[in-house]
Amino acid sequence: MIEAILDAKLPRLLGPLPGPKAREVIALDARHLSPSFTRGYPLVARRGRGAMVEDVDANVFLDFAAGIAVAATGHCHPRVVEAIQRQAAELIHISGTDFYYPQMIDLAEKLEKITPGREPKRVFYGNSGTEAIEAAIKLARYATGREKLIAFHGCFHGRTMGSLSLTASKAVQRKGFGSLLSGVFHIPYPNRYRCPLGAGAHDCGDDCIEHLEKVVFKKLVDPSDVAAIFIEPVQGEGGYLPAPSKFLRDLADLCARHGILLVADEVQCGMGRTGKWWASEHSGIEPDVICVAKGIASGMPLGAMIARASLMTWKPGAHASTFGGNPVCLAAALATIDLLEGGYMENARRMGNHLLERMKGWPERFRSVGDVRGLGLMLGIEFVVDRASREPAREFRDRVVERAFHKGLLVLGAGESTLRLCPPLLIDEEQADFAASAIEESISEVERAA
Ligand SMILES: Cc1ncc(COP(=O)(O)O)c(C=O)c1O
Numbered sequence: 001m002i003e004a005i006l007d008a009k010l011p012r013l014l015g016p017l018p019g020p021k022a023r024e025v026i027a028l029d030a031r032h033l034s035p036s037f038t039r040g041y042p043l044v045a046r047r048g049r050g051a052m053v054e055d056v057d058a059n060v061f062l063d064f065a066a067g068i069a070v071a072a073t074g075h076c077h078p079r080v081v082e083a084i085q086r087q088a089a090e091l092i093h094i095s096g097t098d099f100y101y102p103q104m105i106d107l108a109e110k111l112e113k114i115t116p117g118r119e120p121k122r123v124f125y126g127n128s129g130t131e132a133i134e135a136a137i138k139l140a141r142y143a144t145g146r147e148k149l150i151a152f153h154g155c156f157h158g159r160t161m162g163s164l165s166l167t168a169s170k171a172v173q174r175k176g177f178g179s180l181l182s183g184v185f186h187i188p189y190p191n192r193y194r195c196p197l198g199a200g201a202h203d204c205g206d207d208c209i210e211h212l213e214k215v216v217f218k219k220l221v222d223p224s225d226v227a228a229i230f231i232e233p234v235q236g237e238g239g240y241l242p243a244p245s246k247f248l249r250d251l252a253d254l255c256a257r258h259g260i261l262l263v264a265d266e267v268q269c270g271m272g273r274t275g276k277w278w279a280s281e282h283s284g285i286e287p288d289v290i291c292v293a294k295g296i297a298s299g300m301p302l303g304a305m306i307a308r309a310s311l312m313t314w315k316p317g318a319h320a321s322t323f324g325g326n327p328v329c330l331a332a333a334l335a336t337i338d339l340l341e342g343g344y345m346e347n348a349r350r351m352g353n354h355l356l357e358r359m360k361g362w363p364e365r366f367r368s369v370g371d372v373r374g375l376g377l378m379l380g381i382e383f384v385v386d387r388a389s390r391e392p393a394r395e396f397r398d399r400v401v402e403r404a405f406h407k408g409l410l411v412l413g414a415g416e417s418t419l420r421l422c423p424p425l426l427i428d429e430e431q432a433d434f435a436a437s438a439i440e441e442s443i444s445e446v447e448r449a450a
Pocket of ligand 1: 128
């Protein structure tokens with residue numbers, strides 16, 4: 001059976017989903033696991049290779065979700081597996097908090113090389129996106145001596161109490177958890193399709209900057225009290241929304257003028273997914289701090305906060321993590337970066353353009369598709385009740401996601417009514433075309449049933 005999945009490039013379903021073994025696991029999961037997870041459909045994974053995932057009943061799926069944009073080099077890439085195995089046989093843990101090991105430096109040097117800006121950088125390692133953000137919050141306050149933070153409506157920066165204070169994605173993520181960090185302000189994100197300030201696609205970014213300067217800085221907080229502005233250059237959980245380049249440049253200028261640090265949360269959009277190492281590179285900005293996780297180690301838990309060396313002046317003991325930068329995760333990250341450099345990042349750019357070209361006519365062709373957008377292999381399809389009102393069609397999106405699953409394609413939602421495509425960066429044209437056709441068919445079926 002392993003051969004079947006190794007060879008497969010397209011899905012193969014053996015029967016109705018979920019199969020018998022999957023149903024058993026789901027029943028046990030319901031009894032034993034935290035009910036806080038949001039499973040959209042019943043995939044019970046057994047193993048993965050490349051862009052393919054086999055479930056416990058031997059059904060094979062094409063994975064355009066990649067474990068939430070994590071499996072950048074595909075599932076179990078032989079070179080990543082080999083790096084993990086080799087490192088695990090040498091040293092699994094010693095804690096970089098108290099001792100030294102060379103892999104920490106190897107990856108830091110690599111990250112410094114691929115991060116924009118001439119100033120030397122320093123790196124802090126954690127185990128996740130939220131830890132990279134927590135580290136950035138603490139560093140921003142420490143380095144500036146200021147307390148206030150600004151983030152954007154719709155943004156997702158994590159679920160621990162500091163990062164959750166920045167997150168403004170869904171109220172359920174905050175409900176019942178009491179007070180969060182004080183001194184956090186949220187401002188509109190420049191969504192070109194539905195500008196929160198009512199502007200058109202071209203002016204939305206300008207209006208958001210004006211709101212920050214004329215409303216927030218005049219009425220709520222003096223810019224000299226603000227330590228940092230956190231932004232996802234492509235808003236991920238908020239709906240796969242690339243911020244306009246001019247907006248990002250204006251924001252970077254504004255930050256520089258006021259001595260505010262610009263923190264780019266590249267946890268979902270970084271590490272080559274958009275066809276460049278960093279999504280912020282598409283606009284030419286040089287953030288003061290970059291937070292990265294998800295795709296950095298092809299599925300091993302690793303997060304990093306990369307900052308200008310002149311900022312990272314905190315004293316020994318100020319911040320640390322027992323597991324952060326574990327040698328096995330670092331080995332996976334170094335292999336991942338090699339593979340991205342070796343062609344997968346360029347493939348993300350090419351396959352992203354191919355898919356966008358294929359999907360750009362959808363808003364004319366399907367009455368339920370309002371917008372198609374994205375950079376590289378970070379693409380969003382936004383569903384609406386009708387194109388005139390642009391009212392989000394959440395249930396419609398959920399039904400398309402479900403239909404795609406029954407055709408053997410794994411995808412996820414994002415935002416209120418967007419379907420996201422974030423496959424491994426190694427997909428080929430045949431797989432991209434299969435995914436596009438499966439989504440087209442799913443949309444047609446759901447439209448017919450409506
Ligand atoms: C942009 C962004 N930042 C931070 C996080 C939090 O990452 P983690 O779930 O690894 O804590 C996420 C997770 O989806 C994310 O998309």
